[in-house]
Amino acid sequence: MTASTSSALPVEAQHHDIAERRDVPAWLEELRRWLIDAGIGWLLPIGLLAGWEAAAQLGLLPETILPAPSAVFLAAWALILKGELFVHIGVSGARALAGFVVGGLIGFGLGLANGLSAHSRKLTDTTLQMIRNVPHLALVPLVIIWFGIDEGAKLFLVALGVFFPIYVNTLLGILTVDPQLIEMGRAYGMSNATLFRRVLLPGALPSIFVGLRYGLGIMWLTLIVAETIAASSGLGYMAMQAREFLLVDVVVLAILIYALLGKLADSVARALERRCLQWHPSFRQG
Amino acid sequence: MSLSQQPRRGAELQITGIGRDFGANTVLRGVDLRVAAGECVAIIGRSGCGKSTLLRLLAGLDRPTRGRIMLGTGEAPASARIMFQEPRLLPWARVVDNVEVGVPVSEATARRRSRALELLAEVGLADRANEWPGILSGGQRQRVALARALASRPELLLLDEPLGALDALTRIEMQRLLERIWLHQGFTAVLVTHDVGEALALADRVVLIDRGAIALDLRVDLPRPRRRDRPELGALEERILERLFDGADAGGIDAAA
Ligand SMILES: Nc1ncnc2c1ncn2[C@@H]1O[C@H](COP(=O)(O)OP(=O)(O)OP(=O)(O)O)[C@@H](O)[C@H]1O
Ligand SMILES: [Mg+2]
Numbered sequence: 145m146t147a148s149t150s151s152a153l154p155v156e157a158q159h160h161d162i163a164e165r166r167d168v169p170a171w172l173e174e175l176r177r178w179l180i181d182a183g184i185g186w187l188l189p190i191g192l193l194a195g196w197e198a199a200a201q202l203g204l205l206p207e208t209i210l211p212a213p214s215a216v217f218l219a220a221w222a223l224i225l226k227g228e229l230f231v232h233i234g235v236s237g238a239r240a241l242a243g244f245v246v247g248g249l250i251g252f253g254l255g256l257a258n259g260l261s262a263h264s265r266k267l268t269d270t271t272l273q274m275i276r277n278v279p280h281l282a283l284v285p286l287v288i289i290w291f292g293i294d295e296g297a298k299l300f301l302v303a304l305g306v307f308f309p310i311y312v313n314t315l316l317g318i319l320t321v322d323p324q325l326i327e328m329g330r331a332y333g334m335s336n337a338t339l340f341r342r343v344l345l346p347g348a349l350p351s352i353f354v355g356l357r358y359g360l361g362i363m364w365l366t367l368i369v370a371e372t373i374a375a376s377s378g379l380g381y382m383a384m385q386a387r388e389f390l391l392v393d394v395v396v397l398a399i400l401i402y403a404l405l406g407k408l409a410d411s412v413a414r415a416l417e418r419r420c421l422q423w424h425p426s427f428r429q430g
Numbered sequence: 431m432s433l434s435q436q437p438r439r440g441a442e443l444q445i446t447g448i449g450r451d452f453g454a455n456t457v458l459r460g461v462d463l464r465v466a467a468g469e470c471v472a473i474i475g476r477s478g479c480g481k482s483t484l485l486r487l488l489a490g491l492d493r494p495t496r497g498r499i500m501l502g503t504g505e506a507p508a509s510a511r512i513m514f515q516e517p518r519l520l521p522w523a524r525v526v527d528n529v530e531v532g533v534p535v536s537e538a539t540a541r542r543r544s545r546a547l548e549l550l551a552e553v554g555l556a557d558r559a560n561e562w563p564g565i566l567s568g569g570q571r572q573r574v575a576l577a578r579a580l581a582s583r584p585e586l587l588l589l590d591e592p593l594g595a596l597d598a599l600t601r602i603e604m605q606r607l608l609e610r611i612w613l614h615q616g617f618t619a620v621l622v623t624h625d626v627g628e629a630l631a632l633a634d635r636v637v638l639i640d641r642g643a644i645a646l647d648l649r650v651d652l653p654r655p656r657r658r659d660r661p662e663l664g665a666l667e668e669r670i671l672e673r674l675f676d677g678a679d680a681g682g683i684d685a686a687a
Contacts, residue, residue, distance in 0.1 A: 194444065219431075324516060324518050325518055325520060326517075328518040328639070329531075330491070330516065330580070331489055331490075331491055331511075331512050332531050332532055333513075333534075333535075334531075338535075342520065342523070342531070346520070346522040346523075347522070349522075368517065402641040419521075422562075423521055423523075423562045423564065424521075424522075425564055428562070
């Protein structure tokens with residue numbers, strides 16, 4: 145143990161020397177690198193936005209087809225003042241989250257069960273794979289008959305849409321854990337619970353994250369369709385109302401908000417992934 | 431080097447008439463072998479002759495079709511540890527956590543950690559305790575695997591070509607490390623290897639498996655550490671190779687030494 149501290153110290157000390165000689169505080173350097181990294185991704189959207197604004201101002205884009213970003217921004221401001229915008233966002237967000245949690249948990253649970261137990265897999269996997277081949281949005285008319293345009297309809301559709309990617313990837317993740325590691329765990333006397341916690345679950349995690357991010361995409365897609373067809377609140381409803389009154393700026397606003405929320409969800413998932421998969425070569429930093 | 435206290439003596443291993451069939455394919459016909467407590471036996475034989483199969487039986491990872499394995503006084507090989515050809519480290523656990531996998535769960539948490547660190551120091555990797563295994567070199571990973579295997583103070587250590595994937599220099603280094611730890615801890619060791627030189631450098635006895643049974647059991651009575659240029663080693667190697675190729679001619683199989 146003493147060997148570890150004494151030989152680790154000189155290495156750290158060297159790093160300090162290098163950082164100090166350049167006379168740049170480490171956090172500033174960090175910030176600069178982060179800005180460059182994050183900035184590159186935003187360059188194109190900002191450029192597009194500027195081009196779009198310029199085209200609208202020059203009259204190249206008729207207002208009834210595509211209003212200028214500034215007009216969209218003003219529409220957003222007006223809706224915020226009326227207190228409507230955040231209500232719609234809140235309603236849509238809550239639906240998305242509820243559907244995701246319900247569908248995700250069921251998918252995760254069944255994925256684990258079928259990954260760990262061959263009996264469970266034989267019993268349910270064929271059925272699930274068959275249902276998977278029905279596009280869940282094809283169920284919209286049926287779901288409206290069952291649930292009307294209630295919250296139940298949206299919850300059902302989102303949960304169903306999210307279920308499959310999470311189920312399939314959890315199952316795949318568990319099934320593809322290196323059998324040599326499982327054998328090692330058994331040879332070293334791990335109990336079933338320990339084997340799951342230390343070998344199977346961490347081994348399946350990269351695949352589970354793929355399912356998670358895929359599920360998030362499906363979550364928004366399903367919600368947009370469901371809200372556009374049958375809803376009395378939420379972003380999709382707001383967009384459909386605006387269409388009836390030809391408020392193109394609000395329609396565009398709704399689309400932009402969907403895009404931003406989708407990006408936000410993906411960023412959260414990515415951050416979580418980076419934290420949980422630090423050991424993985426693809427996510428290793430520094 | 432006195433990091434692990436009160437080294438335990440190894441256990442005597444007694445194998446009687448062990449056989450293993452895979453369907454119609456009889457891999458091990460009947461193997462009888464007695465390994466004295468603290469002895470190091472090397473098992474060699476052509477590829478596919480059943481060395482790994484035998485070791486898996488000794489480790490309790492597989493059940494023999496016939497025959498009996500006795501370790502120490504009990505029937506069950508409770509205090510045996512196996513070290514595989516691959517390091518088989520958990521890539522998502524830090525080096526020290528990987529070693530902790532080998533520490534018996536009966537020990538207290540703090541004790542487990544210090545035991546793991548002790549063993550890392552013993553294999554010369556104390557300063558890598560908090561790294562991910564993925565960034566270690568092949569030889570270092572195998573040393574972590576060795577630390578993990580030793581963490582429970584096994585009475586019997588089974589090694590299935592643990593050095594097979596290493597380059598020649600790292601191999602010799604690892605052989606020395608193995609010998610030093612084995613001399614120090616006194617466990618019984620069964621080492622499977624493809625390398626006759628390695629077997630002669632490390633083992634008290636070299637056992638050759640051919641067509642499902644033991645074909646040669648050779649005692650290597652030379653002082654340690656053994657210099658590779660000793661004439662006696664050359665003569666022994668000659669005898670083993672001769673027996674290996676004899677078997678190949680008789681069996682009509684390609685020889686691999
Ligand atoms: N689970 C199994 N099912 C069927 N056959 C098996 C199984 N395990 C091993 N065998 C067969 O047993 C024979 C011996 O295999 P084993 O792995 O013990 O050889 P080995 O001596 O370790 O070879 P190598 O030196 O190449 O590692 C092979 O013919 C192999 O096909
Ligand atoms: Mg083998």
